[in-house]
Amino acid sequence: MPQSFFVVPWSKVSQRATFVRTAGKIVGTFSDLFSEADLSLLHKPETFACRAINLTSKKLDLSEIEKTTGAAIKQTSGARVSLPNPSLTVYLIFTDSQNYLGYTTKTTEPKRPKKVIKSSSELHWKLSRAMVNLSGLNENEILCDPFCGSGTILLEAESMGIRSIGIDFDEKMCNIAKKNLSSNGFNSKIINAGYQYIQEIKDRIDGIVTDLPYGNASKTSQSPKKLVQDFISILPKKKKIAIMYKKGTIDQIELNPAKKYDIYRHKSLTRVISVRNSVMST
Ligand SMILES: C[S@@+](CC[C@H](N)C(=O)[O-])C[C@H]1O[C@@H](n2cnc3c(N)ncnc32)[C@H](O)[C@@H]1O
Structure with a gap:
């Protein structure tokens, strides 16, 4: 994996970004999650949620993958699952060439400046x-x-x-x-x-x-x-x-x-x- 993956200041990126919904850190790649991915690389969270993303051309049972990975993380870290408000979200991203393990932590939404006077020619x-x-x-x-x-x-x-x-x-x-x-x-x-x-x-x-x-x-x-x-x-x-x-x-x-x-x-x-x-x- 390119070294640059580890040096991107992703929390800053997510604060400045406009069209990005989630920015996080990739901690490793895997072909078989349970034999290869080191789940202890993830911070010890209080609560967590697991999200699997399928970018491959194949069909994957994502909810089953999320369930089994969630159970493994719970066992290794002792953290509780919280789907609505996790302190850590673990991402399993599947692509045709590589699978990535990553996470995001809770980030505060950037504070939007207010516009008190609008204009018909203003740019979005x-x-x-x-x-x-x-x-x-x-x-x-x-x-x-x-x-x-x-x-x-x-x-x-x-x-x-x-x-x-x-x-x-x-x-x-x-x-x-x-x-x-x-x-x-x-x-x-x-x-x-x-x-x-x-x-x-x-x-x-x-x-x-x-x-x-x-x-x-x-x-x-x-x-x-x-x-x-x-x-x-x-x-x-x-x-x-x-x-x-x-x-x-x-x-x-x-x-x-x-x-x-x-x-x-x-x-x-x-x-x-x-x-x-x-x-x-x-
Ligand atoms: C497309 S609007 C800019 C909209 C702006 N980005 C916003 O969000 O409100 C173009 C602006 O250029 C200004 N303008 C036009 N000709 C100009 C010139 N020669 N020098 C400076 N400003 C000019 C207009 O008064 C207008 O406010």
Whole structure:
């Protein structure tokens, strides 16, 4: 098994993750659970539950596997079974090539920032959070959203311990973003200016995460196409970047090296997230 399995800070990953329901630790692999897997590798829990997951192409009797493994763990550890609220959940993950033994412990749900003022052009918090994660920005680094609107990306960043600066040319949107941030106790700076202001603050920021205007719900200073082109041309070098724009606004985005993800919304809107992070620029 690759060594990296053991060094992933999974509790941190689960705190930052958006679309992940469960994050845990793999402690070993097995082909025959009872002769090979060392169940004592699992912490001595007070209560536990067993979950078997079948990712193979075969049919498996998962409830029987959970029952027999549960009985073995109970015998080795003396722990009680608690299906609704276990302090440890043991996972048996079966795949066609390998079987994994792993566990998760009880983790607290990440505290969601509240949004006191909504906006018709706001980006869903899950996409905002996913973009912050794709950018690769770390705690205590500084993110800039130069089209911050109501501040969704800034809220998600601040909730992960990433400091942030928002820019928007619409004063009304700046005031909304300020209220949304201050009501969560976050003190991101909001600047009422055009996106070109990033050139003034480029030495103070570590990355740019933003959702560009598409020209329908939000105000724009230029046509969406021209705006994306001009914006890309002034992006500072050697910064972590995750930007979202409408597919088709530019054919060839010059963000090399970049990774792109298409997100289909409806037949006339597919969004693209284009990412350049520190891993790619080294
Ligand atoms: C798609 S919205 C951003 C939505 C934001 N992510 C949110 O969740 O509320 C685009 C924002 O860009 C702003 N904007 C448009 N042209 C701009 C420009 N030239 N410079 C700075 N901001 C601009 C608009 O006022 C709008 O708030």
